[in-house]
Amino acid sequence: MTAGSGTPRAAGADDVVVLDGLVKRFGETEVLTGIDLAVRRGEVVCVIGPSGSGKSTLLRCVNLLEQPSGGRVVVRGTDVTDPDCDIDAVRRHVGMVFQAFNLFPHLTVLQNCTVAQRKVAKVPAPEAEERARANLERVGLGERGDAYPAELSGGQQQRVAIARALSMEPDLMLFDEPTSALDPELVGDVLEVMRGLADEGMTMLVVTHEMEFARQVADRVIFMDGGVVVEEGPPSQVIGAPREARTRDFLDRVLNPTHGR
Amino acid sequence: MRGALRSPRRRARVSRGVQYVVLLVAVVLLVSTADFGEIRRAFLNPEVAAAQFPGVLTTALVNTVVYTLLGFALGLALGLVLALMRLSSVAPYRWISTVYIEFFRGLPALLVFIAIGNGVPLAFQVSLNRYLVVTLALGLVGAAYIAETIRAGIQAVPRGQVEAARSLGMSSTRTTVTIVIPQAFRIILPPLTNELIMLTKDSSLAYLLGSTLAQQELAQFGRQALNQYQSLTPVLVAGLCYLIITIPLGLLVRRLESSTARSR
Numbered sequence: 363m364t365a366g367s368g369t370p371r372a373a374g375a376d377d378v379v380v381l382d383g384l385v386k387r388f389g390e391t392e393v394l395t396g397i398d399l400a401v402r403r404g405e406v407v408c409v410i411g412p413s414g415s416g417k418s419t420l421l422r423c424v425n426l427l428e429q430p431s432g433g434r435v436v437v438r439g440t441d442v443t444d445p446d447c448d449i450d451a452v453r454r455h456v457g458m459v460f461q462a463f464n465l466f467p468h469l470t471v472l473q474n475c476t477v478a479q480r481k482v483a484k485v486p487a488p489e490a491e492e493r494a495r496a497n498l499e500r501v502g503l504g505e506r507g508d509a510y511p512a513e514l515s516g517g518q519q520q521r522v523a524i525a526r527a528l529s530m531e532p533d534l535m536l537f538d539e540p541t542s543a544l545d546p547e548l549v550g551d552v553l554e555v556m557r558g559l560a561d562e563g564m565t566m567l568v569v570t571h572e573m574e575f576a577r578q579v580a581d582r583v584i585f586m587d588g589g590v591v592v593e594e595g596p597p598s599q600v601i602g603a604p605r606e607a608r609t610r611d612f613l614d615r616v617l618n619p620t621h622g623r
Numbered sequence: 624m625r626g627a628l629r630s631p632r633r634r635a636r637v638s639r640g641v642q643y644v645v646l647l648v649a650v651v652l653l654v655s656t657a658d659f660g661e662i663r664r665a666f667l668n669p670e671v672a673a674a675q676f677p678g679v680l681t682t683a684l685v686n687t688v689v690y691t692l693l694g695f696a697l698g699l700a701l702g703l704v705l706a707l708m709r710l711s712s713v714a715p716y717r718w719i720s721t722v723y724i725e726f727f728r729g730l731p732a733l734l735v736f737i738a739i740g741n742g743v744p745l746a747f748q749v750s751l752n753r754y755l756v757v758t759l760a761l762g763l764v765g766a767a768y769i770a771e772t773i774r775a776g777i778q779a780v781p782r783g784q785v786e787a788a789r790s791l792g793m794s795s796t797r798t799t800v801t802i803v804i805p806q807a808f809r810i811i812l813p814p815l816t817n818e819l820i821m822l823t824k825d826s827s828l829a830y831l832l833g834s835t836l837a838q839q840e841l842a843q844f845g846r847q848a849l850n851q852y853q854s855l856t857p858v859l860v861a862g863l864c865y866l867i868i869t870i871p872l873g874l875l876v877r878r879l880e881s882s883t884a885r886s887r
Contacts, residue, residue, distance in 0.1 A: 425790055466802055477791075482797070483792070527790075
């Protein structure tokens, strides 16, 4: 099934996310059919694969935006599939960036970055604002705190979304195709911010179609198809020299889209 | 001629010309047959009009506004609760809310006024404060409409907003209060203004309760003056006073809409 992947590692204390036989069904359709995956602290893992392969669902199972149908999901040592787990407490430490940005349109950029700090983490206002400004600075939008999301470009909105997630000081960042909704010329700024985060040692799980980003930034690349992990390893292997026919086929279509088949 | 009308654009032009002619003929007929002396006597008697002031403004208009605002306040609060119940994951809440909405939306407001103003005091041997009756009657009816408006507004807030809020660690309640409801209210501002305008007009039903001079709202004020002066002029004056309320409301909401355009 997962032939060609590296030898499965035993889950250790250093793991921020552990998926153990994760199964997700939508009605009759099994979208994830028993995924095993561990993400170590400081590791950047990119998940690639054709649309409908279950990679976004996998990501959304980590912070329980989708309820897993089977298996275990352990985040920062907490089994989030346990019905007694305080999922809100776990989510506070897990930032998520969406394809469609999902900024709060009725709040300013600064308020977007402070609202959860204030209402959830109960951070005092001056400290929350200071943190928010520092993170806006970090994504290159220190001057736009008073703007509303609708006044920003897509690339700027996505960078605010990253700053919003960072303002909760997460241990783990989930990126769900963060550049797929952007005009091509705006993709670079967002990827640059993500690369900076990776360099600073943030633990990141990234679903993406940006092969160049995965190749350069990921510590590990996971190729998914049909709800299973087909191939997994360092980018030089999975993207550079894929062993599986399905991986080769996918990469060929992504990297050479205009070649007739 | 047939050839000239084959082009759609030409046909549209001819059709437009015919419509102007019809309108012109209608106006000319109306103006030439109307008896302006009679109309002026009935509707625009200056002495009768002058006699309505300042009472129509200081008493009747004020009462209409007070009744409306009281009813709207209750309707908004109850409507929000009903809307949240309608969207609740607890099925009995949904049923209760649905039954309430169907019931009060289907009844004439007139009947609700009679039930609360006359029925309740008779049945329970209590006397109800007039303001309480008007607030209850307008509020209970208004809540049914407002609940449906708010529900639609809440459902119009994209799912991604809830997901973003939850992924930041906000609880379901916190998400509803801080993220969903503020956005829903921006969306429903125009339909909510319509509810307010409807309540303004429904407040005229307070005349059913009988009232002292000081308690009269616009409709009853106009009706009483009609009897007193045997002239339609007071009714016209009262009618214009309704427009003094409703037209600025329409303008206000347009201003509010453009001032919140930045933040949506």
